[in-house]
Amino acid sequence: MIDGFGRRIQYLRLSVFDRCDLRCRYCMADEPDFLPKHQVLSLEEMARLARIFIRLGVSKIRLTGGEPLVRRGVMTLVEALGEDVRAGSLNELTLTTNGTQLARHAQGLAAAGVKRVNVSLDSLDANVFRSITRRGELEQVLDGIHAAKQAGLSVKINCVALRGLNDEDGIDKLIGWCGREGHDLTLIEAMPLGEFALSMQGHELPLDVLRRDLEKRWTLVPSDYRSGGPARYVTVAETGRKLGFITPLSNGFCDACNRVRLTCTGQLALCLGHETSVDLREPLRSSPTDDKPVEQAILAALGAKPHGHEFVTPLGGLAPISRTMNCVGG
Numbered sequence: 001m002i003d004g005f006g007r008r009i010q011y012l013r014l015s016v017f018d019r020c021d022l023r024c025r026y027c028m029a030d031e032p033d034f035l036p037k038h039q040v041l042s043l044e045e046m047a048r049l050a051r052i053f054i055r056l057g058v059s060k061i062r063l064t065g066g067e068p069l070v071r072r073g074v075m076t077l078v079e080a081l082g083e084d085v086r087a088g089s090l091n092e093l094t095l096t097t098n099g100t101q102l103a104r105h106a107q108g109l110a111a112a113g114v115k116r117v118n119v120s121l122d123s124l125d126a127n128v129f130r131s132i133t134r135r136g137e138l139e140q141v142l143d144g145i146h147a148a149k150q151a152g153l154s155v156k157i158n159c160v161a162l163r164g165l166n167d168e169d170g171i172d173k174l175i176g177w178c179g180r181e182g183h184d185l186t187l188i189e190a191m192p193l194g195e196f197a198l199s200m201q202g203h204e205l206p207l208d209v210l211r212r213d214l215e216k217r218w219t220l221v222p223s224d225y226r227s228g229g230p231a232r233y234v235t236v237a238e239t240g241r242k243l244g245f246i247t248p249l250s251n252g253f254c255d256a257c258n259r260v261r262l263t264c265t266g267q268l269a270l271c272l273g274h275e276t277s278v279d280l281r282e283p284l285r286s287s288p289t290d291d292k293p294v295e296q297a298i299l300a301a302l303g304a305k306p307h308g309h310e311f312v313t314p315l316g317g318l319a320p321i322s323r324t325m326n327c328v329g330g
Contacts, residue, residue, distance in 0.1 A: 001057045001298070003305040011060045011228060011259035012053045016046060016074055018264055020067040022098050023134040024120070026160050026190045030134055040264045043077040045284060049262065050081055052291050056298060059091040060228060062118075066264070069101035075108050082113030092228075094118065096158070100136065102144025106151040116154040118186075119145055123159075123166045124173050132165060149182075157185045163205040171210065172217060179239025186231050186244035191272065207245045228258070248273065254308030268301055273309020 001009040018035050020028070041049070050061055061081060068074055084090035095109065096118040109117065119141070123129045126138040148155050157178055161167055171187070178185045189207050214220065219237035226233075231244030254271075261269040266281030278301040283293035 001302055003302045005305075005307055007257055007305075008057070009258055009260055009302060009305075010058055011062070012050065012058045013062045013064055013259060013261045014046060014050060015064050015066065015262065015264045016043070016068045016077060017066040017071040019070055020065055020098065021070050021100055022067070022136045024098075024122075024160075025132055025134065026162070035265060041266050041281060041284075043071075043073055043080075045266070045281075046077055046264075047080045048291075049266070049280060049284060049294065051084065052294050052298070053262075054084060054089050055291075056295060060094070061090060061092070062094045062096060064096045067098050067100070068095060069097055069105050075105065075112070078109060078112045078114065085113040092116075096120070097144075098133075098136070099141035099144040102141075103147040106144070106147040106153060109148075110151040110153050114153065116156065117148055118156045118158050119148070120158045120160075121145075121174070122162070123170050124177055125166075125170060128166055128170060132162065145181075145183075155183050157183050158188060159185060160188045160190050161205040161207060161210055162190060162203045164203055167205055167210065171214065175214070175218060175236060175239065175241075175243065179236065179241050182241070184242040184244065186246060188246040189249050191248055204249070206249065207247045211245065230257075248309060257305075257308075260302075260305070268298065270301060270305040271309055274306055276304070278304070 003009060017040070018032075023030050023032070050058075053061075063074075063078065063081075065071075078093070078095075081090065081093050085093050093112075093114055094116050095114055097120070099119040099121065102117070102119070121129075121141060122132045124138070129136055129138040129141075145155055145157075157174065159166070159171070159174055161171065174185055187207055187210065190204060211220070220234040220243065221237050223233045223235050223242065225242060227244070229246075230248070231246050233242045233244045235241070236243050257271075261272065262280070263269060263277070266279065266284060267277040268280050269277045278297060280294055280297055283297050287293045
């Protein structure tokens with residue numbers, strides 16, 4: 001799959017659910033309007049769509065949400081796609097999770113062929129963690145991370161940097177903890193999507209500013225390591241672990257974009273920073289035994305994939321996107 005700018009699309013982020021057991025401030029409202037269940041694709045439909053993408057050239061699939069592990073029966077989808085990993089048609093199957101359900105699913109994920117999980121963890125302070133997630137219990141997430149390690153899964157920690165919430169010494173504590181626990185850490189700039197754009201103004205933290213501050217206390221050694229995603233990495237000399245920076249606002253990375261996102265309702269989002277999407281649910285359901293209409297819709301959509309996001313307006317302000325992060329899958 002090649003888009004209109006010559007970029008090869010090899011990475012699919014598949015949102016299996018818009019629902020979540022947390023209410024992270026940068027992701028969704030405290031009382032969100034979840035989608036009617038009849039609009040959500042079945043797990044069998046998701047597996048079919050994923051395999052169409054694999055045939056078209058996708059080699060990496062990341063399952064996201066909402067929180068993917070709160071969807072009933074989700075392990076059947078993981079196991080189905082794990083068969084593609086074992087068959088060699090899919091190179092990598094990964095999962096992004098908030099960690100709350102990881103303790104009971106870690107062994108199953110590993111057995112199905114998942115090698116790595118990304119866990120969202122924005123603070124090691126229980127009170128700060130609860131404030132950001134609005135209801136989360138830190139120990140539950142830490143137990144999930146421990147279970148993932150015990151199951152043999154590689155764990156990468158994702159942290160959204162938020163001015164005035166977790167940027168004081170919280171990032172330093174995460175860097176040190178990840179070093180002791182053997183995890184890589186990726187810092188992420190909060191994006192002006194949905195609830196965050198409306199209620200979190202003032203908490204934006206450009207990562208170039210944060211990096212300069214971190215360099216006062218840590219030795220950050222440039223690295224040419226690439227994970228296949230947008231993060232750019234350094235190695236923290238004091239811990240030996242990788243530290244990644246995802247900078248959609250302060251330092252765009254769109255030229256090398258290799259991914260598309262599929263929502264749980266079958267909408268193909270060509271860019272996280274654009275409102276437009278292409279409906280794959282209708283051709284999928286209207287042609288239950290013929291994949292050609294879906295393939296044609298995907299290939300036609302790639303021609304409309306924008307060169308870059310529209311988070312930043314020509315005047316330098318943030319252009320908010322109305323859909324929330326939990327709906328598009330991050």
